[in-house]
Amino acid sequence: MSNRNEISGELYTLRDYLRWAISEFGRAGLFFGHGTDNAYDEARVLVLHSLNLPLDIDPALLDARLTLAEREAVLLLIKRRVDERVPAAYLTHEAWFAGLSFYVDERVLVPRSPIAELIAQDFEPWLGGMQPRRILDLCSGSGCIGIACAYQFHEARVDLVDISLDALNVADINIARHELADRVSAVQSDVFDLLADQKYDLIVSNPPYVDAEDLAAMPAEYQREPALGLASGPDGLDITRRILRDAADYLSEDGVLIVEVGNSCVALDDAFPTVPFMWLEFEHGGHGVFVMSREQLIENAESFS
Incomplete structure (x- = not known):
């Protein structure tokens, strides 16, 4: 320069x-x-x-x-x-997601998930008209997905769950920024480990899903983001496997799980060839997001275990 x-x-x-x-x-x-x-x-x-x-x-x-x-x-x-x-x-120190402004810094990933489009559509037809009373944003980072869900479903209580205390501190900033402390909480947990007997009508997750090869080849800008929010084992599926294995225990009877795995969608299909993942399409770009009901998780429990 x-x-x-x-x-x-x-x-x-x-x-x-x-x-x-x-x-x-x-x-x-x-x-x-x-x-x-x-x-x-x-x-x-x-x-x-x-x-x-x-x-x-x-x-x-x-x-x-x-x-x-x-x-x-x-x-x-x-x-x-x-x-x-x-x-x-x-x-x-600002990123926009689902039409909302969020505080961000190097402790969290920059929001960019196509799940914003699903939020705007009330997750229909996947919720079947249900108004979720409890929502879990799993691996929440800045909390953008869960907070956007709180705006969309005005009566819902939302938990923002992440293993990183740094990320949860950023999520707390955003909860305060949007004045949602009465309905949105930040909770530290390694996936479901510390959630006890909680039940949710909707679990939405944008977990770490970058495989080792892609992580090493990322442009310098992505190297600025916390590796904890990106890396998930050799095939990018370490966290997703845990979510699939345990999510049914934390969903209500008619509950729904929605997970973004990005480019690791191919690896996920290869890892579970008998599981009929429903891959969603997006009008505004994005891919690698699947939806699964509690019933489907139970039906495929043997594969996930």
């Missing part, structure tokens, strides 16, 4: 800095996938955040001149994104 003093002496408007950031991202070969998928959107997030401006600003403001202090702030954030390969969400 060129000398910051030289750049701040040549670029003056918000539009100038957006264009310059896009060029810098291209030259650096950055990888996008933590809330944006292209250099323009990434630059927009970072530049506007630096200036305390909303993403939906009036286009006329793009030609407004920045003060020297503002130019320095923009340059500093863009430099970190390029030099350190830090995802934009960690630099701004």
Whole structure:
């Protein structure tokens, strides 16, 4: 990156800095996938955040001149994104999921699950019109899935469960941020181990599911995320196997399990060839999410054990 003093002496408007950031991202070969998928959107997030401006600003403001202090702030954030390969969400401490804003930092993965689409659809037709009274967000990280579910199902109580105390501290920030402490709780547990005799109408999980080969080949931006939230054994299924084995014991009679395994969907089908996994399709992109009822889990219990 060129000398910051030289750049701040040549670029003056918000539009100038957006264009310059896009060029810098291209030259650096950055990888996008933590809330944006292209250099323009990434630059927009970072530049506007630096200036305390909303993403939906009036286009006329793009030609407004920045003060020297503002130019320095923009340059500093863009430099970190390029030099350190830090995802934009960690630099701004904000990520959007299911239309909601969440606090994030390096203690949790950046929210990006296609499960947001299922939440918007009330998990239909899989819940069959049921309004879940108790919901479990298993391997919750920032708590984005469970909190979004609490917004969608206004009467539901939601548990955010994770093994990581660091992640649960972030989840607590988000519970407070959305003023949901009366219905949403953060609970430490290694999968189901410390949940005693709890029963849930809906268990939703985006567990660690990256296999060892994919983990080693991930771009630098993904290496910034906590490995505990990504890695799950040689085939990416260590945690998913535990969920399948035990979930029926924690579901109500008509309860439903929904799990995201991403690219490990092929490995899951190979691991359990006799199990008829229902793989969901998404209008807005995403794959590797299956749904299974409590009855189906019991029917296939021998395979999962």
